[in-house]
Amino acid sequence: MEPSANRNTADKANGSEERLSINDRLALIGLIDEGVRLGSSDSPIVADLFDNLWNLVDGTVSGSKVDKLNAGETGNGFKVLEINGQTGENLGRLNMLYLKKPIPCYYLVYVEVASAFRKKGLGHRILDEFKKFLKSKSAVGILDNIIPREDPTYDIYLKHDWQTAENILGESWRTEDSVYMIYVPPSMSGKDLKTPVSRLLYHIKRKRSAIDMRDNEVMVARTIDEFKDLYSALLIYFEREIRNKEDHPLMRFMFTRFVTKLLGFSHRIRSLLGYTGGESLEQIVVDPEVLALPMQSYAPRNLASKPAFHAGDRELWLLLPEVLKKYPARIIESLPNYRRPSLMSWMQETGTSSSDTLTIGDAMDMGFDPTRLKEISINGEDFIFERVQVRLLPELEEHKELLDRISADMGGVRVKNTTLRTNPPLLVIRDRGNGYVLRRKVQGIHSEEAIEQLQSAASLKSLNDSLKVDRMIISTVRSTQDLLRSRMNLGDESIQGPLTYFVSWDLEVNRPKIVVDMTVSFLETVWVA
Numbered sequence: 001m002e003p004s005a006n007r008n009t010a011d012k013a014n015g016s017e018e019r020l021s022i023n024d025r026l027a028l029i030g031l032i033d034e035g036v037r038l039g040s041s042d043s044p045i046v047a048d049l050f051d052n053l054w055n056l057v058d059g060t061v062s063g064s065k066v067d068k069l070n071a072g073e074t075g076n077g078f079k080v081l082e083i084n085g086q087t088g089e090n091l092g093r094l095n096m097l098y099l100k101k102p103i104p105c106y107y108l109v110y111v112e113v114a115s116a117f118r119k120k121g122l123g124h125r126i127l128d129e130f131k132k133f134l135k136s137k138s139a140v141g142i143l144d145n146i147i148p149r150e151d152p153t154y155d156i157y158l159k160h161d162w163q164t165a166e167n168i169l170g171e172s173w174r175t176e177d178s179v180y181m182i183y184v185p186p187s188m189s190g191k192d193l194k195t196p197v198s199r200l201l202y203h204i205k206r207k208r209s210a211i212d213m214r215d216n217e218v219m220v221a222r223t224i225d226e227f228k229d230l231y232s233a234l235l236i237y238f239e240r241e242i243r244n245k246e247d248h249p250l251m252r253f254m255f256t257r258f259v260t261k262l263l264g265f266s267h268r269i270r271s272l273l274g275y276t277g278g279e280s281l282e283q284i285v286v287d288p289e290v291l292a293l294p295m296q297s298y299a300p301r302n303l304a305s306k307p308a309f310h311a312g313d314r315e316l317w318l319l320l321p322e323v324l325k326k327y328p329a330r331i332i333e334s335l336p337n338y339r340r341p342s343l344m345s346w347m348q349e350t351g352t353s354s355s356d357t358l359t360i361g362d363a364m365d366m367g368f369d370p371t372r373l374k375e376i377s378i379n380g381e382d383f384i385f386e387r388v389q390v391r392l393l394p395e396l397e398e399h400k401e402l403l404d405r406i407s408a409d410m411g412g413v414r415v416k417n418t419t420l421r422t423n424p425p426l427l428v429i430r431d432r433g434n435g436y437v438l439r440r441k442v443q444g445i446h447s448e449e450a451i452e453q454l455q456s457a458a459s460l461k462s463l464n465d466s467l468k469v470d471r472m473i474i475s476t477v478r479s480t481q482d483l484l485r486s487r488m489n490l491g492d493e494s495i496q497g498p499l500t501y502f503v504s505w506d507l508e509v510n511r512p513k514i515v516v517d518m519t520v521s522f523l524e525t526v527w528v529a
Contacts, residue, residue, distance in 0.1 A: 025233035033237075033250060050230070050257060079106070083122075083129050092122060094130050099203060102196040103188075104139035107204055123153060127160045134185050140193070141183035142200060152282065157181045168197050220269060227262060227284050234258060235287070242289045252296035259286065259360050260297075260369040267368070291361030297371050297387060298329040298432035310393065310435065312427035319378050329432035332385050338373035340445060341453050341510045342366070375441065382441035383426075393428060393435045399498050400425050402490075406528055410487060415479050417515070417522040423502070423529040442527050443513065444502040447477050450512065457510065467521055469512050476523055477501045484528070502527040 081094040097107040111126060134141045141162070147154045165180040180201060184193065234254055241248045266281050309317050317325070324331040336354060337343060346366050347353070363369050374385040388396065403424040413420045427438040445453075450473055454464040464470055480501060484490050504513035504524035513524045 022229065022233055022236070025230065026237055029233060029237045029254075050261065081130065081133055083126050092126055094126065094133075099200060102199050103193070104137060105200050106134060106137070106139050106141055108141060108143035123156055124160070127156065131160055131183065134183055135187075138185055138187040140185070140188065140197070140200070142197075142204065143181050145179040145181050165197070165201060168193055169201075170194075223265065224281065224284065227258075227265075231258060231284065231286070235290075242287075245289075249296055249300045252293050253299055255290050255293055255360055256295045256297055256363075259290075259363060260372070263363065263368055286360070286364060288361075291359060291364060293360050294357050295360055295363060295371055297333055297369075298434055308430050310428040310430045311397065312425065312438070316378070316427050316438070317429075327431075328429045328436060329434060332374055332376075332387075332429075332436050333371065335374035335376050335385065337370050338375050338384055338441075339507060340373070340449065341457070341505075341507070342368070342449060343370050344510070345457070346370075376438075384439050384441045386437045386439065388435045388437055390430060390433060390435050393430070395498070396425060396428065396435070396437065402498075403528065406484065406488060410483070413483070415483055415526060416476050417520065418476050418504075419525045420480060420483075421525055421527050423527045439529065442502060442525075443504060443507065444525060444527055445505045445507070447473055447501045447503050447526075450503050450505060453510065454512070460511065463511070467514070467516070469514065472514070472521065472523060473503050473512075476503070476526055480526055480528065500529050502529060 079096045079098050081096065083092045083094070092111065094111055095109045097109060099105040099107060108130070130141065143157070143162075145154075145157055147156070160183075162181040162183045165182055168182055168184075182197060234251075235242070238248065238251045238254075240246075241251050262281070262284065321331070343366065350365075352358075352362075358370060363371075372387050374387075376383050376385060403422045407422040407424070410420060411422070421442075423439050423442055425437045425439055429436045429438075451470045454460050454470045454473075460469075484499070503526050505511070506513050515522055515524060
């Protein structure tokens with residue numbers, strides 16, 4: 001559970017660059033807008049406006065992380081408390097370190113809420129369950145409250161009978177960089193806990209060198225501030241267009257880029273060690289008028305450079321429709337959205353059809369950008385176009401080389417009876433400020449989405465109860481990571497970072513594709529992408 005050694009981006013974001021003032025941001029937006037209207041080739045581009053935000057986000061998520069697949073292992077000291085609803089669905093998990101000396105203690109490292117139950121006020125219910133757990137174990141609870149003071153949820157722990165460490169240890173113990181909270185179970189009420197709690201906190205602070213939580217808190221707070229400042233600048237600049245409900249492509253593009261970046265940040269920080277302030281992003285409130293805007297995922301034409309083949313299989317490029325090669329962004333973005341289970345479930349719940357125009361508010365409601373992945377058929381084969389930031393294309397080249405190495409050395413290997421395959425990028429096109437990456441469409445979904453479906457979809461509950469498919473997925477992906485680590489000599493940064501894992505899934509009926517016999521059950525395939 002070591003912190004990432006590569007902190008260059010974080011160091012850059014931590015203060016080597018000055019934050020733009022509101023006037024600087026407005027001036028930059030104005031120059032971009034003017035460049036669009038006049039067709040100027042040397043004007044700033046949208047990437048310039050978001051550059052500092054991208055640096056902050058990358059710096060934040062390069063910090064200490066938890067490998068969720070290994071969180072329940074006793075070997076690394078973590079313990080997991082699952083919170084389930086009355087009907088058995090998994091609502092979330094509390095991830096803890098157990099310390100038995102000098103008194104029993106559970107140190108809350110981070111809270112994870114299932115995607116289907118986020119933003120539904122579960123924080124109080126989860127803390128209630130944690131309190132019951134601590135009572136049953138007659139153990140003290142400790143956490144570091146990194147929720148910003150201005151956040152509406154800052155006092156959530158005080159409402160559940162937690163107290164600050166100073167209440168037990170005295171004001172002399174107060175530090176500027178930590179707000180430790182203590183829960184004392186009834187069985188220890190009235191006891192003098194000053195010495196044991198002091199020793200526990202000393203032990204925890206020594207462990208902080210390994211889990212590096214406070215740096216995550218500072219970076220999250222700085223990044224949230226950057227989101228808020230950028231959003232304020234966009235609101236001020238486009239005030240008239242928003243008020244008059246004008247169709248302004250650059251405005252829609254900038255707000256779409258802002259919200260998709262916010263959603264991506266929200267997803268990525270879930271793996272940060274110590275990030276118990278998950279509701280902190282709620283302080284960024286997007287106005288209803290902005291939520292109602294149709295999504296615009298690519299830049300207005302005058303803003304973009306000439307579309308170009310970037311890398312990959314030129315023969316595959318030649319097979320693409322001529323209109324797509326001439327207008328890549330416009331044609332690719334008009335393709336059907338990838339019918340991932342979470343999107344199909346949302347459409348069914350909301351009565352939305354595939355022909356409906358999705359708004360920025362729809363993306364916020366789903367918690368992900370449904371337009372990022374597009375489906376296309378080429379010569380009878382199914383493929384997926386993924387939209388990525390142009391600035392990430394050099395990393396994509398390195399990623400492809402790694403996948404090619406894995407395929408050459410391990411193609412066809414079986415992991416827990418499951419066939420291991422890779423799904424590398426085949427073709428990359430640049431247009432309208434985006435990169436479009438073509439991959440084969442596999443009969444599988446991301447392992448995290450598969451687990452979420454198994455734990456939240458009513459139609460999968462009985463299957464998961466009987467076969468424990470979620471545990472099967474976790475075990476298979478974990479074993480795949482272990483094999484890559486040993487056979488390919490890869491570190492945790494590669495295993496848990498750029499590499500993603502897809503598991504076999506029947507997309508038509510939303511069910512896992514597994515093999516069941518008398519002695520063992522296993523997934524058909526796991527893809528590394």
